[in-house]
Amino acid sequence: MPVKQIHLAAQLPSVQNTTVWSDPRSESQIEFDSFARLARTAERGKFDFFFLSEGLRLREHKGRFHDLDVVGRPDSLTVLSALAAVTTHLGLAATVNSTFNEPYEVARRLATLDHLSEGRSAWNVVTSWDAFTGENFRRGGFLDEADRYTRAAEFLETARELWDSWQPDHVLADAGAGEFLRAGAGEFAHRGRHFDISGRFNTPRPPQGHPVIIQAGDSPQGREFAASDADVIFSKHSNLEDGRAFYKDVKGRLARYGRDPEDLKIIPSVTYVLGDTAEEAAERAVEIGRAQVGPQTALMLMEALWGRDLSGYDPDGPLPDVDPLPDTVVTKGHTEYRKGREAAVRRWRELAETRGLSIREVVIEVTAKPTFVGTPRQVADSINEFVQTDAADGFIFVPHLTPGGLDDLVDRVVPLLQEMGVHREDYTGPTLRDHLGLKPPRTPGAARNATTGRPAKEIS
Amino acid sequence: MTRLHLSVALDGTGWHPAAWREPGARPADVFKARYWADLVREAERGLLDFVTFEDTLGLQSAAFHLTDDRTDQVRGRLDAVLLAAAIAPLTSHIGLVPTTNVTHTEPFHVASGIASLDFASRGRAGWRPQITSRASDAAHFGRRTTPRLTSEDVLDSELIAKRLRELFGEAREVVEAVRRLWDSWEDDAEIRDAATGRFIDRDKLHYIDFEGEHFSIRGPSITPRPPQGQPLVTVLAHASTPYELAAAGADVVYLTPHSREDTVARLGTLGRALAVVGRPAAEPLKVFADLVVFLDDEPGRAAARKRRLDELDGAEYASDAEIFTGTPGELADLLLDWREVGLDGFRLRPGVLPHDLAAITGGLVPELRRRGVFRSAYEAGTLRGLLGLPRPASRYAPTGATGVTL
Structure with a gap:
């Protein structure tokens, strides 16, 4: 059986206590240089993508602003668009809330990021329902908790309809014939429980067709949503046994949606500590844990x-x-x-x-217990064991330092994974879908062809 | 003589609807970052103050208030804030001013987006808030209806302003809320005090508690105070109500005069708006005039080029702004003539890209410099700095606060 290729991703350490801001090596959490440095390091390691989280209301503890962790971050899509200019292959994944946004705007912003990065965008679809966050928005906090997945699912379905409203050949730009676009490009109508919208979408089809869709929920509804709609699911199962159970459960849900196991990548979020010896790594892990807590x-x-x-x-x-x-x-x-x-x-x-x-x-x-602790060789072996034994398809690494926290992983562990033949020596395609080995996006409503997985209308 | 400020308004392949069919145009590239990067770098080579990026929440249309289904003009756009962000790391001095809609968007997201652009550009972000009353735009969101313009309204900017008074009022609230969000973190809120374990001084973060007629926002922003404190707010205005929006909330207003005399008249109306909103004299509003420009060195050639484009499009190109055709030298004459009555600068809308942009940077700018009214090097690192505007303190800072009052 051929070995599985490992999907590596990175997240900027941000507002969680994972981030050790008190370390002298810890630099700005908001200046663009910090983001650029981390993203370039991830790209040097031939990672699949760089991920940013989101929060739409500053956290409060006992009625006051929480002040012990990093506070404040930029708008994900804006900083990722800027990162598109300083990277060439790295996927750029934004967390964007489906409760405090509308499909038309989110779809065009994600389509824009996909155009600006020439096919490297991803969207982590999250939902909230709390009135606390709603106080920052016109629409307020109105959503019943039970509705959060129905709204998210309909939001995503609507966004897909908007991306599909332009086909790749709809922009003609034919000066001789005087035809810039095909008649009717962008026409859409969606009538649903949460959204009743129609008209013409004003951003041409993203280079990837649809951005890569990420889902992070672990509840049964979250798993089902991922199985029906997502390309990547984040999980928190970072021991082998739980990881395998989760993997089996989620992959097992795909068939009923006409999808193959490799259509959804399972990528847990993990932390790590390296040392020259196992003892040194363990000591560092203790120190870092005490700094984090x-x-x-x-x-x-x-x-x-x-x-x-x-x-x-x-x-x-x-x-x-x-x-x-x-x-x-x-x-x-x-x-x-x-x-x-x-x-x-x-x-x-x-x-x-x-x-x-x-x-x-x-x-x-x-x-604050790191997932992987050990020498580069030990960590590389553990990472590989997780993936080869179907506890994960890859990992999203959350370093504890900004912006140098990925350096040792990329310099010391990635070369070992490359030697083992489980991580690419170089990118083989330009888009994030290429890196993840994903099929072209499915078109909702179109019958799926059982053998190719492509929408039937594309092959007929 | 004081220096002139100069900016360029970028839109598609230029402002003439047939511009995309010109030999030098790049219509197949208008959805690619490198096309826009090339244009902005050209503007930066010309040492311009800033570029603006148009945006809308629907397809472009030949009619101001209605959609059309034409296929012979450029249709489709990228989100302007994200587009500006993608260009930020590729430029170093020029200001980047995207347009955002404020009728159907969330002010909280807009504030964070522009603040994030200011971080990505290290202090070069601006913002042009814009309303929309198109029923088709409202249908894209399905959340509200907006007042509709009639075919008579669109012929008169005062009638437009009257019909859309509520939307302009709401825009004023959005600008106020966004400015409060930018101030909601004091500059020194991040303390990283390892001894007490505190990353921020929580007393330096502030709820904005904005309660308007149209919405309310608690705050504070999720994004710390941007490098400029307050990114540059710019407003395009044609009549009394929008002048009040500009007078109350903007750092720069774009007027659309059609002559030197018209400039005088519009400045008079703007002056009354400044008085109505009670803007303090200590907070000057920079006044720019918009012009659509077609430029060629050879006399008569630009006018002939525009006529040819009009024929291609099937209609004479009309604009809210005055349309200038001529040589860079003639344009320099006009700019210096109009500015005498009280303008700080101009925003030029190139008729055809990249042709008319190259004529601005390669023809007009050297001409203005020869006349001693344009910079020969960037003299500041931020957009506010280029315009000679101070960095305001946060309105929530306890002492020595000199923040912008709205």
């Missing part, structure tokens, strides 16, 4: 989980014996802490009891 951060994350003020507790002491307030939210804009808090508290307590850990040690264990 300072005493204040430990208490803050515990308060978020408990839903109450715990500022009187010693971060180096035992977990509080008071019970969490499951219905009280003290941290807003932090998606992880909305649901499943009681189970998480039980898990924290179990961990503290069985291993005798302090508050800070538990928080480090739970939130």
Whole structure:
């Protein structure tokens, strides 16, 4: 059986406590140079894409702006458009919310990024439903939680209709004949539950047809959405066993949508620490974990989980014996802490009891344990084992430093993966779909041909 | 003599609808970054203050207020903010001023997008907010209806302004909200204080609590204060209500006078708008005039070229702005004549790209420089700096605040 090629991607370390901003090597989180440096490093490592997250309201803890992590970031699509000018092959993936935007505008902005980058754009489709974020928008926070996937699905379907409203041969630019475009190019009409729009789309078909679609949800609905509609799914399953179970489950959902297992790439988000020896790497991992979870951060994350003020507790002491307030939210804009808090508290307590850990040690264990720790050879082998044993198709690496955090991975691990024949020596095509080995985008509504996977109307 | 400010308005293959059929035009490239990069780098070689990028939320049309289904003119666009961002790393001094719609978009996203452009360009971002009343644009969003212009309205800019008064009022709110969002982080909000574990001083971030007639926004922005503090806000205005929008919220206004006398008249109307909104004298509004230009060195040639293009298009090209045909020297004469009555600069709309842009940078600019009214090197690193505008303090900063008041 031939070996699988590993898909490598990178994310700018941003507003999570993964980012160690206090390190002297940590530079600006907002200046363009930081983004350019990281993106160029990823491109030097022949990565598939560079990814930016999004948040539309600054986080608040106990009614005040959260100040312990990096705060503030640029608009994803704007900075990625600028990165298109300083990179040549790297995919550029933007997170764009489907709740606080409208399909026409998002579709044309993504089509624009795809044109500007000549086929390197991707869209991580996210949804929110909270009134907290809605306070920054005309439309406010109105969406029922139950509607978030139906709106996201219809939003994406509508965007695909808009991209499909121009075919590749609709721009003629034929000066002699005096025909710039085909009559009717861009015509569309969508009548649905969430969107009732019609007219003419004003950006020609993106070079990739459709940008690559990324989905990050782990819930059953999120998995189903990915199986029916996405090209890439992010997951958080970063141990082999969970990874394989997730992989099997998600890939198993594809057939009912007429899709093949390789049509959806499973790419978990991971962290890593390298050292010249295994011991050195382990020591560095401890140091980095302590920098990622300072005493204040430990208490803050515990308060978020408990839903109450715990500022009187010693971060180096035992977990509080008071019970969490499951219905009280003290941290807003932090998606992880909305649901499943009681189970998480039980898990924290179990961990503290069985291993005798302090508050800070538990928080480090739970939130700041790197996925891969070891020598470059060990890390390369682990990465490869994950992929070859179907626990993942690749990884999105989140370094802990901006902008130099990817350097050691690209300089020391990537060459080993290339030697092993599981990572490209150079790009073989110009588009992100080429890097990911994806088929041309499907056209909604068109019957799919079972053998080629292409829409029937394209081959008839 | 004070120097003249000069900018160029980029749109498609030029402002004449038949420009794309000219031999030097690149109609097949208008959706590619390198086409636009070539144009902006040419403008930067000419040391122009800034370029503007047009944008709309629907296909271009020959009629101001209605769609058409013509196939013999350029149709289709790229998003202007993203286009400007893609050019930012390829240029170093010239200002980049994209247009965004403010009728169907979210002000919060617009503020963050322009601030991000300011970061990507290291302080060279501007913004041109624009309203739309086209029913077809509203149908692309399906969220609201907008007042409709009649065929009589479109012949008179005062009638347009009257019919669209509410949209202009809303635009004024958008500009105010966006400016507040740009100020919502004080400049020194990021402290990286390892001792206390704090990345920011939370007291230096501010809710904007904007409550308008049309929308409300809590804030603060997700993006820190941009390099210029306040990116340059520019407004194209033809009549009283839009003049008030410009007077209340803009750093630069583009007028569309048709003669020196008309310039005087329009400046008078603008002056009344400044008084109505109570803009302080300490915050001068820079006034530019828009002109569509067809330029050739040989006398008569530009006019003949325009006539030929008109024939190709099947109609005489008309514009809201005065259409100039002539030599670069004649244009220099006109600019210096009109500016005497109180203009700070001009925004030239090249009839044909790249021809008329090259005539501006290669003909007009050297002529103006010879007359001592145009720069021979960029004298500032930011767009506000090129226009001689100070970097304002955040309105939320506690002491010494001299921020722009709206």
